[in-house]
Amino acid sequence: MVLLPAAKALIWQKWDDLYLVYQPSSAETHVFNETSALILASIERGPRPLASVREWTADRLGLSADDLVPEEFDLAVTRLEELGLLDRGDDTIAAE
Amino acid sequence: MKIIKTMDNKSETTVASPAQTTLTDQRRRRLVRGAAAFAPIVLTLRSGALAAASCTGATIVDIPTTGNFSAADSDVCAPEAVVCPGYPTSGPTKVLTQPTLKIQLTPTGTSEFTCNNPASGTPYTGKVAILSSVAASSLV
Numbered sequence: 001m002v003l004l005p006a007a008k009a010l011i012w013q014k015w016d017d018l019y020l021v022y023q024p025s026s027a028e029t030h031v032f033n034e035t036s037a038l039i040l041a042s043i044e045r046g047p048r049p050l051a052s053v054r055e056w057t058a059d060r061l062g063l064s065a066d067d068l069v070p071e072e073f074d075l076a077v078t079r080l081e082e083l084g085l086l087d088r089g090d091d092t093i094a095a096e
Numbered sequence: 097m098k099i100i101k102t103m104d105n106k107s108e109t110t111v112a113s114p115a116q117t118t119l120t121d122q123r124r125r126r127l128v129r130g131a132a133a134f135a136p137i138v139l140t141l142r143s144g145a146l147a148a149a150s151c152t153g154a155t156i157v158d159i160p161t162t163g164n165f166s167a168a169d170s171d172v173c174a175p176e177a178v179v180c181p182g183y184p185t186s187g188p189t190k191v192l193t194q195p196t197l198k199i200q201l202t203p204t205g206t207s208e209f210t211c212n213n214p215a216s217g218t219p220y221t222g223k224v225a226i227l228s229s230v231a232a233s234s235l236v
Contacts, residue, residue, distance in 0.1 A: 082153030
């Protein structure tokens with residue numbers, strides 16, 4: 001899974017437990033929580049497989065990877081990909 | 097420093113190291129909110145003028161005459177969705193986030209689905225936009 005240039009240009013504003021995120025490339029504003037923000041943060045320094053992203057995210061939240069429901073996690077990654085923020089390639093949790 | 101109020105309204109003050117605080121906070125968050133509270137949230141805000149010009153991800157599928165095609169359980173079809181200018185009219189593309197007809201897919205019993213016309217009950221054929229349930233939620 002790879003972070004795309006549009007994600008590197010995001011403008012972040014913390015708002016309680018959430019983040020207001022402006023995406024200049026689409027002129028859209030998104031609301032992320034800590035979990036979705038960590039998904040992007042996990043691939044900021046380089047590509048990672050999806051399973052590793054899930055484990056890293058869970059670890060940062062003080063959870064085990066099993067606490068992050070694969071379907072929900074997968075859906076969020078799919079949405080982030082639709083927004084043009086990351087490229088998952090053929091990486092899916094089900095395939096791992 | 098942490099102030100703990102007990103049931104009998106006595107207050108205790110303790111000093112925790114940063115590491116203890118982090119661990120305690122993490123445990124408390126898990127206990128209070130439950131793991132479900134950590135489900136990732138990705139919402140896109142809409143505003144009047146921008147909404148008309150914003151697009152969301154979709155896949156244009158050319159449904160054969162049988163009406164059957166492959167999709168995910170939670171996908172939605174939008175037969176009247178409009179492809180955003182400059183985007184492909186087949187395969188992965190973007191459609192306008194504007195109000196349009198959204199139809200839950202009907203499983204055929206095999207691994208395929210149909211997109212049934214709600215008025216006639218017959219499956220749509222030809223090019224139809226298929227969206228993930230999350231993307232479809234932006235087509236209010």
